[in-house]
Amino acid sequence: RAKNNGRGSAAFFDQEMDEHARERRALEHDLRHAIARDQLHLMFQPLVATAFGSIVGYEALLRWDHPEKGAIEPDQFIPIAEESGAIVAIGEWVLREACAVAATWPENVSIAVNVSTVQFQVPNLPAVVRDALAQSGLDARRLELEITETAFLRNRQSALKALHEIRALGVRVAMDDFGTGYSSLSNLKAFPFDKIKIDKSFIAAIADDEAARSIVRAIVGLGRSFNMPIVAEGVETEEQRQMLLDEGCPQAQGYFFGYPAANPFLHDSRHEIPDEELTGKARGEATR
Numbered sequence: 001r002a003k004n005n006g007r008g009s010a011a012f013f014d015q016e017m018d019e020h021a022r023e024r025r026a027l028e029h030d031l032r033h034a035i036a037r038d039q040l041h042l043m044f045q046p047l048v049a050t051a052f053g054s055i056v057g058y059e060a061l062l063r064w065d066h067p068e069k070g071a072i073e074p075d076q077f078i079p080i081a082e083e084s085g086a087i088v089a090i091g092e093w094v095l096r097e098a099c100a101v102a103a104t105w106p107e108n109v110s111i112a113v114n115v116s117t118v119q120f121q122v123p124n125l126p127a128v129v130r131d132a133l134a135q136s137g138l139d140a141r142r143l144e145l146e147i148t149e150t151a152f153l154r155n156r157q158s159a160l161k162a163l164h165e166i167r168a169l170g171v172r173v174a175m176d177d178f179g180t181g182y183s184s185l186s187n188l189k190a191f192p193f194d195k196i197k198i199d200k201s202f203i204a205a206i207a208d209d210e211a212a213r214s215i216v217r218a219i220v221g222l223g224r225s226f227n228m229p230i231v232a233e234g235v236e237t238e239e240q241r242q243m244l245l246d247e248g249c250p251q252a253q254g255y256f257f258g259y260p261a262a263n264p265f266l267h268d269s270r271h272e273i274p275d276e277e278l279t280g281k282a283r284g285e286a287t288r
């Protein structure tokens, strides 16, 4: 009986694996057409000054509207895109789209774009970034790339070269999800980042876990001595915001300040000013 059970669950396990692999292949296939079929779009989540809540920029977050499956989360399709190599074209689309959108925003608002480790290993990434800036007219100083430290696990020399080339364009580079990698501190020493984003797992624990709070305090201290601004990700409550403020963490991001949403500066100009407030000249132009 025990043996039967064992075989039975093994067979069930195989079947599940098949199902999983099939699902993955289907998504991989669909993902190849996602750009051409206009199924990708960006959402924008505010990055704020912790003390004032004033918006300093937005992070672009990718969304895939699958025709049958509906909205698919990036955590579900980015790994597939990375494995198949589709991330290179998708990442290029994200960069162009994000720069084009941000170029229409007020000049003091910056845009942060996530770049996959896989993109980071393609030698033409700096050229792709340069082109996205040139085509959109966006000032390089308003663009920030976010990479995780897995980008520095392999090919450290070429990763370092890419980092230097991108920063030479005037684009800032942030280390994303800081603290979750296996050698965060040595990477900070070896690679010149402009900013550190503390992973949201630390922020989630900060209110009830003294250890998490100590880690956040240490990271903020590190940022100060390395002259790298620190951003806290995943801030969901006023209590967390207050603690981060007390620890001296200058920037924050999270549902407490704003969810990822459509282009925040996109509105229909026809509804912007009530008609009677238009000057004669403007009214004349509007009806022409």
Ligand code: C2E
Pocket: 045, 060, 061, 062, 073, 074, 075, 078, 091, 094, 114, 115, 116, 146, 176, 177, 200, 233, 234, 235, 236, 253, 254, 255, 256, 260
């Ligand atoms: P990330 O870059 O660390 O982005 C932050 C994630 O945390 C986003 O999830 C965001 O919606 C979520 N988040 C923001 N505030 C809160 C909060 O207060 N609480 C909680 N629990 N979550 C919060 P999202 O949009 O699902 O993206 C997940 C990950 O997918 C991103 O993590 C990033 O690694 C990747 N990703 C997203 N867009 C792109 C892209 O265009 N290219 C690449 N290569 N990766 C992307």
Ligand code: MG
Pocket: 059, 114, 146, 176
């Ligand atoms: Mg990010």
Ligand code: MG
Pocket: 176, 177, 197, 199, 200, 233
């Ligand atoms: Mg993150």
Ligand code: MG
Pocket: 177
């Ligand atoms: Mg992440």
